Amino acid sequence: MIVTRSWLNNFIxxxxxxxxxxxxxxxxxxxxxxxxxxxxxxxxxVVGKIISCEKHPDADKLNxxxxxxxxxxxxxxxxxxxxxxxxxxAVATIGAKLGEDFEIKHxxxxxxxxEGMVCSASELGxxxxxxxxxxxxxxxxxxxxxxxxxxxxxxxxxxxxxxxxANRGDCLSIHGVARDLSAALNIPLNKFxxxxxxxxxxxxxxxxxxxxxxxxxxxxxxxxxxxxDLHTSLLxxxxxxxxxxxxxxSISSILKYITHCTGVILRAYDISSIDTEEDKLEIKVTNxxxxxxxxxxxxxxSQVGINQNEESMAHDNASIVLFESSYAHPEDLVDVVAEKKxxxxxxxxxxxxxxxxxxxxxxxxxxxxxxxxxxxTLYDGTISLDxxxxxxxxxxxxxxxxxxxxxxxxx
Amino acid sequence: xENLEKMIEKADSLEELEKVRVELFGKxxxxxxEFAKLKDVPGPEKKAFAEGxxxxxxKLQTLFDERYTxxxxxxxxxxLKAETIDVSLYGNLGEKGxxxxxxxxxxxxxxxxxxLNFAIEDGPKVEDDFHNFEALNLPKNHxxxxxxxxxxxxxxxxxxxxxxxxxxxxxxxxKPPIRMIAPGAVFRKDYDLTHTPMFHQVEGLVVGEKxxxxxxxxxxxxxxxxxYMFGDVEIRFRPSFFPFTxxxxxxxxxxxxxxxxxxxxxxxxxxxxVLGCGIVDQNVFDAxxxxxxxxxxxxxxxxxxxxxxxxxxxxxxxxxxxTRLLEQFR
Numbered sequence: 001m002i003v004t005r006s007w008l009n010n011f012i013x014x015x016x017x018x019x020x021x022x023x024x025x026x027x028x029x030x031x032x033x034x035x036x037x038x039x040x041x042x043x044x045x046v047v048g049k050i051i052s053c054e055k056h057p058d059a060d061k062l063n064x065x066x067x068x069x070x071x072x073x074x075x076x077x078x079x080x081x082x083x084x085x086x087x088x089x090a091v092a093t094i095g096a097k098l099g100e101d102f103e104i105k106h107x108x109x110x111x112x113x114x115e116g117m118v119c120s121a122s123e124l125g126x127x128x129x130x131x132x133x134x135x136x137x138x139x140x141x142x143x144x145x146x147x148x149x150x151x152x153x154x155x156x157x158x159x160x161x162x163x164x165x166a167n168r169g170d171c172l173s174i175h176g177v178a179r180d181l182s183a184a185l186n187i188p189l190n191k192f193x194x195x196x197x198x199x200x201x202x203x204x205x206x207x208x209x210x211x212x213x214x215x216x217x218x219x220x221x222x223x224x225x226x227x228x229d230l231h232t233s234l235l236x237x238x239x240x241x242x243x244x245x246x247x248x249x250s251i252s253s254i255l256k257y258i259t260h261c262t263g264v265i266l267r268a269y270d271i272s273s274i275d276t277e278e279d280k281l282e283i284k285v286t287n288x289x290x291x292x293x294x295x296x297x298x299x300x301x302s303q304v305g306i307n308q309n310e311e312s313m314a315h316d317n318a319s320i321v322l323f324e325s326s327y328a329h330p331e332d333l334v335d336v337v338a339e340k341k342x343x344x345x346x347x348x349x350x351x352x353x354x355x356x357x358x359x360x361x362x363x364x365x366x367x368x369x370x371x372x373x374x375x376x377t378l379y380d381g382t383i384s385l386d387x388x389x390x391x392x393x394x395x396x397x398x399x400x401x402x403x404x405x406x407x408x409x410x411x
Numbered sequence: 412x413e414n415l416e417k418m419i420e421k422a423d424s425l426e427e428l429e430k431v432r433v434e435l436f437g438k439x440x441x442x443x444x445e446f447a448k449l450k451d452v453p454g455p456e457k458k459a460f461a462e463g464x465x466x467x468x469x470k471l472q473t474l475f476d477e478r479y480t481x482x483x484x485x486x487x488x489x490x491l492k493a494e495t496i497d498v499s500l501y502g503n504l505g506e507k508g509x510x511x512x513x514x515x516x517x518x519x520x521x522x523x524x525x526x527l528n529f530a531i532e533d534g535p536k537v538e539d540d541f542h543n544f545e546a547l548n549l550p551k552n553h554x555x556x557x558x559x560x561x562x563x564x565x566x567x568x569x570x571x572x573x574x575x576x577x578x579x580x581x582x583x584x585x586k587p588p589i590r591m592i593a594p595g596a597v598f599r600k601d602y603d604l605t606h607t608p609m610f611h612q613v614e615g616l617v618v619g620e621k622x623x624x625x626x627x628x629x630x631x632x633x634x635x636x637x638x639y640m641f642g643d644v645e646i647r648f649r650p651s652f653f654p655f656t657x658x659x660x661x662x663x664x665x666x667x668x669x670x671x672x673x674x675x676x677x678x679x680x681x682x683x684x685v686l687g688c689g690i691v692d693q694n695v696f697d698a699x700x701x702x703x704x705x706x707x708x709x710x711x712x713x714x715x716x717x718x719x720x721x722x723x724x725x726x727x728x729x730x731x732x733x734t735r736l737l738e739q740f741r
Contacts, residue, residue: 027649028649028650029650030649030650030651030652032649032651032661033680034678035678165651165652166553166554166555166557166652166654167555167652168652216492243623251604292565330554334553334554335551335552335554338551338552352554402619403622403629403705404625404626404658404690404705405625405626405658405690406625406626406627406628407625407627
């Protein structure tokens, strides 16, 4: 499990807590720290705004850019293809040291003056986030031309790798680790709450209907969205790279991001891949000898907590997507999977250790991300199936604890 | 007659003497021929002739025996001379064996606990599911089983993945109080810089009346033990999880390579993890039907201790049998 300081900051204010204190606290609450790494962006690497970008007169693969770096406009020659799409970029200005023997100096590239370098993530010592230069966007914070990149805490982040023990499914998310830190450091945990901002919408209930057969020991919640202007923001790419889980497309990036952030299991179904009559969807949940099957319009599309039919899995080319957040009890899952030798997908690692039971949290976070970072519009409301759950109560006396540890504890 | 005597005297090896024996005393030998003449000797002379023959035979036989003894003696002397060993000579084979560093480390660990009156227990290396997992609060299908890459036999038996089943066997065999250690080989299917398919553990278990054994006892014993093994090091207890103990702790010592300044071996943390321990989980006591007891357990990897003690960088070196390494432990 990998967490980052700025990501934890979403849920708990640890700005006053040093990296050393964080390391010590995590270790002392049973979340063993495997490694802790602070990413530092070299000095004199700043936010630059591309004013113009033209082809180099003597080189096919080079572009000549005029870039505002706050202290003035500089002409910089850049070889990356994607610079033509960029507005804001990371510029290593004259004097920046990108390595022990690599200092940015005045240069002439095929006869054209160049005063700096437009950087890729890996050139700045960050994990690789794909081909070309790193295109900056507002997901890392307000972009101020000329500001040192090292001041963006979401880029110059501290990445902490935890070695979780098998009993800590609750800490397989940023929110889960923040929850434990909140208790240990006595800092309040920020409650995440988000209401959809879009008011003109068709209700999801007019299209989809959820029915169940038998007793379903699971929780499910669905939302639907029209997919539009889907892209992976820099923050998502960077954080997914920090946690070593880069994804192929934007939908899987968002799902991975949310599951890692909230601990809630999310799946996405491409509606166009499912046979529909008059655009109606019937989601039927059945308990078939302890396997909870989700059938959409008569065909089984997933087994809760276990796997999903690849054909209905949504990718970036989907136009309407049904999102599902789910929870099933890990002790039920491990038994039924072993007994029936069921095929499991990568989410099973989380579900078999216990994913976040608050399915609503996952859906709210999804709504927030889709409305904030994409052009997707959501259908109104959610449809859900909630399992009645009683709070677990553990009874223990201070006397019992004292006997166990052989020491009096302060009340 | 003189001829025959000369033949005996002339023989100068046991082989030649044997030939002479056949020529003289054999069925078709010289003597037999003389005796055959007896039937042609006229009656009155017969007696004297026969006596003469017998005397000669005895004479020859005596001569032969003497010669045989002399030659035999010469032969032995010759052999002795050829094979003489001068035990006072200085030898060039100064090679003597030594304990393998893992075994030497194990002995050092055992010495400590034996001095504290711990009994040494042993158990089978091929275990069943009950002793290796079930009784240790590792139910079937539990993700914690994945912590241990197990070698399974076709009949469901396993190569023990830890020495903990010895705890179960000892508790089923004896009544509390218990104070034991179980050193021995364990098996997991893993092979890299820090894992080998076979390695050694030392397991410890103390069980007493409820309330008699607690975490404070465990902490003091483990701290003292680690000082005995590694000298003046700092010790840190970190909460952790093992299915068979609750609460559980992993124990670190300050890095002995960099004096806790941070180096490659300690992943720049200044700490080295050396053992796991905890208060025995109630489910384990339930599995062996122990009532009203409390206890603690601990386990450690002997190879890890040996590597740290002797600053051996790669675990696999301990199993390669390279004499250049082993010679250093004479």
